[in-house]
Every structure is written in structure tokens, then in C-alpha cells.
């Protein structure tokens with residue numbers, strides 16, 4: 001076999017389809033988020049990032065940085081081992097206690113990323129609970145899908161956020177079949193939110209466990225940043241709450257929280273937890289500082305929600321369509337992969353604005369979009385420049401405008 005030829009051909013096909021991914025080479029500027037230097041072909045320019053999942057700017061928060069510097073100076077660079085073999089440092093222990101408290105659960109378990117936490121937990125539960133059937137929302141994240149697939153458990157996919165379809169699938173199964181309903185709170189591409197309470201009601205009715213991915217909600221919703229389930233007073237009704245430390249908390253890592261027995265079970269059986277080096281202690285220390293700050297400060301959440309409302313209103317004023325949703329994610333629809341990429345390129349080249357185009361397979365064909373995530377660190381001037389740039393590009397690309405709402 002011509003291995004190199006195979007790679008080359010596969011990549012050429014990806015390029016032809018318009019689905020080849022190009023990374024933006026960015027250097028973020030501490031203290032000046034969302035400003036960064038963008039480098040391409042030997043040239044440099046200053047840009048403003050409008051598509052970051054560091055939703056609250058916690059990646060530059062002084063408390064987070066101080067905790068990380070201090071842990072680095074106290075404990076050095078790496079953890080030195082897996083959690084089982086010398087890699088459990090006091091910073092990891094503190095972080096797990098902080099996470100359990102955040103979600104009102106008995107225990108928490110830390111993973112190297114949110115992806116790994118979903119993959120390893122669903123993979124382990126599906127493989128180890130005899131006869132478990134996993135009922136998975138159709139729009140669940142790739143990490144959940146891969147975990148379920150890896151477990152080889154039976155999986156029933158229910159229509160996205162569709163309670164009737166979920167109930168029909170639950171009702172098909174014998175009452176004594178073990179069941180796990182897996183879903184997200186905030187779905188990251190459309191920004192819609194699951195009917196959590198009604199899903200919990202169905203779980204009670206059919207004696208199913210519940211697993212929620214709150215990756216896009218932790219730090220962001222609820223009085224202490226515990227997510228949408230905290231805001232709605234539902235954390236106690238969910239068996240497993242999963243989250244990330246890499247988005248609103250601004251660091252890196254993933255976790256689950258739940259009962260002491262469940263956490264101990266996953267800790268004891270999940271290969272993706274056991275056989276990998278623990279996160280560096282300073283990463284854990286930074287996450288602790290970030291969570292603690294967001295537990296007692298609402299200013300970042302409030303600032304972010306204000307910015308989101310402002311941008312939505314500004315887009316409405318100029319008739320640029322975006323999916324209405326109850327979250328912080330603003331999907332601006334383009335509906336054409338070539339135009340979507342073109343607009344993104346021009347934003348960067350002409351306006352110093354970085355918004356990654358979101359094309360197939362991340363979203364269905366025909367729903368190509370710019371996914372904009374305003375944060376409290378965007379200034380009024382940043383927003384003026386963004387709105388002006390979008391307005392001129394929409395005109396140039398002859399994209400449809402919405403009727404402008406009467407003021």
C-alpha cells in the first residue's frame with residue numbers, strides 16, 4: 001500500500017468538500033483578552049477573538065494565575081504519575097472536593113479533559129452494568145457518542161429535546177431493564193437548552209439513571225455557577241453531572257460528580273481514568289481558584305449576559321438573522337459553506353476579527369454559521385467594530401436580511 005498517497009488523497013477529498021480545517025495561529029494577550037496576535041505566512045496582526053469558549057475571561061483572572069504560579073513554585077511542573085501511582089497531589093484532592101460541593105454531590109472525579117470524562121464514564125457504565133440501555137439525545141457531543149459506542153451497550157437515540165420520543169423509547173423497554181438517559185443542558189451549536197425537569201420526571205417514571213453534560217453551562221448559570229441544573233434547582237435529581245474546567249473556568253480538565261458509590265465505581269473501573277498521568281498540580285490549583293471565585297461572584301455571569309443581549313439587539317437592528325435561544329451562544333446563520341468560510345476569512349483579514357466558520361460535519365449542511373460568544377471582556381468598541389464588519393460583509397455577500405423589527 002502507498003501509505004503517504006492514501007493520506008494525501010483523503011486530505012484532498014476533504015479539501016474538495018470544503019471541510020478541511022485550518023487552525024488560526026494565535027497568541028492570546030494576558031490582561032487584554034480577547035485580544036491576540038494572529039500569525040500567517042510570516043505576517044502578524046492584532047485580532048479580537050469572538051469565538052472563544054473561555055466565556056468569562058477566567059483564563060486571565062488574577063486569582064487563577066496567582067494560584068497556578070504558587071502551585072508551580074511549590075510543587076513543580078507535572079503530577080509525576082497516574083492518580084493511583086504517586087500522581088494524586090493535594091491540589092487534586094482539593095479540586096474534587098470543590099467540584100462535589102459545586103454540584104451538591106457526595107463526590108467528584110477528575111479527568112484530563114471533558115472529552116475523556118464523557119468517554120470514560122459512559123464507556124465504563126455501559127460496559128459494566130449488565131444489560132444497560134443508554135438513551136442518548138440525537139445531538140449529544142462526539143465524546144458521549146464515542147463512549148457509548150465503545151461500551152458496546154445497547155443505545156437508543158431519541159430525537160433532540162423531544163420528550164415524547166424519549167418516553168416512547170423508555171416505554172418500549174421492560175421496567176426492570178437498567179436504563180441511562182444521557183443528554184446535555186446547553187447544546188453548543190444551536191444554544192438551546194434541554195427540558196431537564198421533564199427528563200428527570202421520565203427517568204423517575206421508568207426508573208432510569210440520568211447523565212447530564214453541563215460543559216457549556218458550568219460557571220455560567222446558577223447562583224454559584226453550578227450550571228442550568230443548579231439554576232433550576234434540579235441538581236439533586238440528576239445522578240451524574242459532567243463538566244469541563246476548560247471553558248468558562250478557563251483552565252483545562254474534565255470531571256463527573258455523583259454519589260460516593262458511583263464515583264468510586266468509575267474511579268475503580270474506568271480505563272480512561274486509571275491508566276493516564278494526572279493533570280499537573282498547578283492546573284488543578286488554577287481550577288480550584290476559578291471555581292471558588294465564580295461560586296461567590298456573579299459579576300462575570302452578569303457581564304456576559306449583558307453583552308449577549310446587546311449583541312443580539314444590535315444584530316436585530318441591522319437585520320442579521322441568528323437563532324433565538326435562551327443561552328449565551330449566538331449562532332449567526334450563513335447557510336452556505338463557501339460564504340461562511342469567506343466571511344470568516346474577510347473578518348480576519350480586513351477587520352482583525354476572529355470568528356471560526358462552523359461548517360459540516362459539525363453542523364448539518366445548509367446550516368453553516370458563525371458561532372459568536374460574547375464575553376464580559378469584550379468592550380463596547382469591540383462590539384461596534386464587529387457589527388460594522390458584519391453589516392458590510394452581509395451586503396457584499398448579498399446574504400438575506402431579516403425584516404427589521406419595529407422599535
Ligand SMILES: *Cc1c(COP(=O)(O)O)cnc(C)c1O
Pocket residue numbers: 113114115116118141143184188213215216244245246253254
Ligand atoms: C467541549 C465539549 C466537551 C469536551 O470538553 P473538553 O474539556 O474540551 O474536552 C464535552 N461536551 C461538550 C458538549 C463540549 O462542547
